[in-house]
Amino acid sequence: MNGPQDMGGRAGFGAVESEADEPVFHAEWEKTALGLTLCAGALGHWNLDSSRHARECLPPAKYLTSSYYDIWLTALENLLVDHGEVTREELAQGEVLQPGLRPERMMAAEKMMGVLKTGGPVDRSAKGEPAFSVGDRVKLSGDQVTTHTRRPTYAMGKVGTVTGIRGYHVYPDSSAHGQGEQPCWLYGVTFDGQTLWGAGAEPDTEVTIDAFERYLSHA
Amino acid sequence: MRALETILVGKGLVDPAAVDLIIDTYENKVGPRNGAQVVARAWTEADFAQALRDDATTAIESMGFAGRQAEHMEVLWNTPDTHNMVVCTLCSCYPWAVLGLPPVWYKSAPYRSRAVSEPRKVLSEFGVTLPESTKVKVWDSTAEVRYLVIPVRPEGTEGWSAEALADLVTRDSMIGTGLAKEPVT
Numbered sequence: 001m002n003g004p005q006d007m008g009g010r011a012g013f014g015a016v017e018s019e020a021d022e023p024v025f026h027a028e029w030e031k032t033a034l035g036l037t038l039c040a041g042a043l044g045h046w047n048l049d050s051s052r053h054a055r056e057c058l059p060p061a062k063y064l065t066s067s068y069y070d071i072w073l074t075a076l077e078n079l080l081v082d083h084g085e086v087t088r089e090e091l092a093q094g095e096v097l098q099p100g101l102r103p104e105r106m107m108a109a110e111k112m113m114g115v116l117k118t119g120g121p122v123d124r125s126a127k128g129e130p131a132f133s134v135g136d137r138v139k140l141s142g143d144q145v146t147t148h149t150r151r152p153t154y155a156m157g158k159v160g161t162v163t164g165i166r167g168y169h170v171y172p173d174s175s176a177h178g179q180g181e182q183p184c185w186l187y188g189v190t191f192d193g194q195t196l197w198g199a200g201a202e203p204d205t206e207v208t209i210d211a212f213e214r215y216l217s218h219a
Numbered sequence: 220m221r222a223l224e225t226i227l228v229g230k231g232l233v234d235p236a237a238v239d240l241i242i243d244t245y246e247n248k249v250g251p252r253n254g255a256q257v258v259a260r261a262w263t264e265a266d267f268a269q270a271l272r273d274d275a276t277t278a279i280e281s282m283g284f285a286g287r288q289a290e291h292m293e294v295l296w297n298t299p300d301t302h303n304m305v306v307c308t309l310c311s312c313y314p315w316a317v318l319g320l321p322p323v324w325y326k327s328a329p330y331r332s333r334a335v336s337e338p339r340k341v342l343s344e345f346g347v348t349l350p351e352s353t354k355v356k357v358w359d360s361t362a363e364v365r366y367l368v369i370p371v372r373p374e375g376t377e378g379w380s381a382e383a384l385a386d387l388v389t390r391d392s393m394i395g396t397g398l399a400k401e402p403v404t
Contacts, residue, residue, distance in 0.1 A: 008308030008359065009336040013328040016344050018391075022322050024246045032224055034245065034320070035238030038287075043232060052310055068311055068326040077223060086226055094222030100230030109236035116244055119287040119316075122363045150361045152308050154335060166364050167291065186362055202339045205355045210362035 001146050002153045004063035005056040009154035009197065030069040037072050038116075042107035045083040048120065049176035053148040054079050124183040126168035131185065131213055136162045138189060139219040140211060148176035151215050155207070158195050159219040163208060164188030171212055185213040250319035253284045254367055255388035257317060258399075259381040261294070262372045275367070279317060289316030291364045295356070297371050297395070302353050304342070304395025305368060306334035307360040314365035318390060325394065335359055345396045368392065370399040 007013075025031050041051060054075040056063075063071060080086040083101070090097050107115065132138055142157030150172050166186040174182040190208040193201035227233040257279055261268045270278035275292040279285065292314065295303035307313065308331045313321040324330050333341050338355045342348070349355065358366045370392040376384060379402075391397030 005309050007328055007331040008306075010328075010332040013332045016324050016327065016329045016333070016341055018322065018324045018345065018396075024250070024320055025242075026323070029221075031242040031246070032221075032238065035241040036224060036227060036233060038241050039233040039237050040227065055310065064328065068323070073223075080223075080227075085230070085232060086223070090226050091222060094225060096226055096229040100227075100232045103231035106232055106234055107237055108234050109240045112234070112237040112240055115287070116241070117286040119285070119290040121290040123291065150309060152335075152359060152361060154308075164293075166293075166362070169291075169363060172362075186364070190356075197336050202337055202355070203351060204353075205338055205357065207335045207357045207359055209359045210364050212362070 001056060001148065002144060003056045004058070004060035006153050008152045029073075030067075033069040033073040033076070037076050039107060039112070040076060040080060040085075042112070042115070043085070043102045043105045045085065045102070046079055047175055048122075049148060049170075049172040050178075051075065051079065052172075053176040056148070122170040122183075123167045124170065124181065126185075130165055130187070132162045132165075132187060132216060132218075134162050134165065137219040138162055138187075138211075138216040140189065140209075141215050141217070145173075147173065149173050149215075150210075150212070152209065154196055155189075155191055155209055158191055160189040160191035160195070160209075162187050163190040166210060169212070171214065173212075173214070187211050187213065187216065189216070245315070245320050249284075249316060251317075251388075251390035251393065252385070253282075253319075254314070254317035254390070254393045255385040256381070257282060257284065257294075257367065258369050258388045258393060259385040261369050262384055263379075263381045271369075279367075284316045286316050288312070289314045289365050292317075293364055293366050295358065295366055295368045295395070297368060299371065300353060301356060302342075302349055302395065303356045303358060303366075303368050304334065304338055305358045305360060305366045306331060308332070308335055309359075309361060312360035312363075312365065314367055317367055318393060322390070342396065345391060347396065347398060368395040370397075373399050373401050375402050 139159045169186040171182040189211045193205035271294045275294045311326040387400040392399045
């Protein structure tokens, strides 16, 4: 979906401001937001893709005026409420009013250590051969959807060149919506600046995205 | 914030020790020093550089850097002719295991919107001005592949140890918004 998260190429956001000697966290609540997001994810109600979708579904005015940890935290509350683990009343009152649904899935600290070390690989055993080869000219689907996708609007409908075959990965567009992993081939697709931005493009620039096979057609 | 933590811990859904472990891991243990060691080794060991080209995930894992948000790694080699820089326009994808958590600017609208459309201007805001003859390649992390830039090794560092070289490798140089530091002579 081309929600507020779909920022590539949009004008008006101003200069990039970096902070010298930036601390890892700027406030205690940011630490907790990170910790709770990872721990609550381990309950298994949702996956990486559905949590990203929950963030991009925040109202644009909220998304664009929130820090990233605030975006995470608001999306986390929404996910917990949607899945029945927490109610709005509990959040308002700050106390437990009904039992949790999956306490048996609570991830203990000892196990969390291992999970951080192994992560969550998304490559799967490949079935069949890739439909595209390095060097092929391909078009990124321009279909606008209101569901989760990893196609950035700035490259939709544009023609690029396959420059890498990255593996056989879980398909976020289905995974985010409880429709299974439906893994498929993933490619690096490179677009030149002129193709993406037209006459105003900076000279001799290009952008490579990672694109799933279902996003692509021969051009 | 405290309310949510109180509720989740009270329901037995979150182990507060696990929260502390996550915070300690990313505040104190995992950070850009990891990536700097990978870069310094790539500069000094031809076999390791080749291993990174062949299978970056495995090569980086062999140094003990693996896990969340680095499950599928690729390295990008900067040269005098080609400058690579990495962005995630759709969210905040970043190779945690080698760089730690992303800085605020990496997750900000100005960077996410402009890194793809005007990378040279963005680089200039970081104090990096590249010759026009240097091609700029931007990598938008739209899937679960995470990118680590290997900056150009500074001149005048021949014979340096990997340990000394790692001190020249900044976080921004591994995102591609900076260059490695010049040696102090």
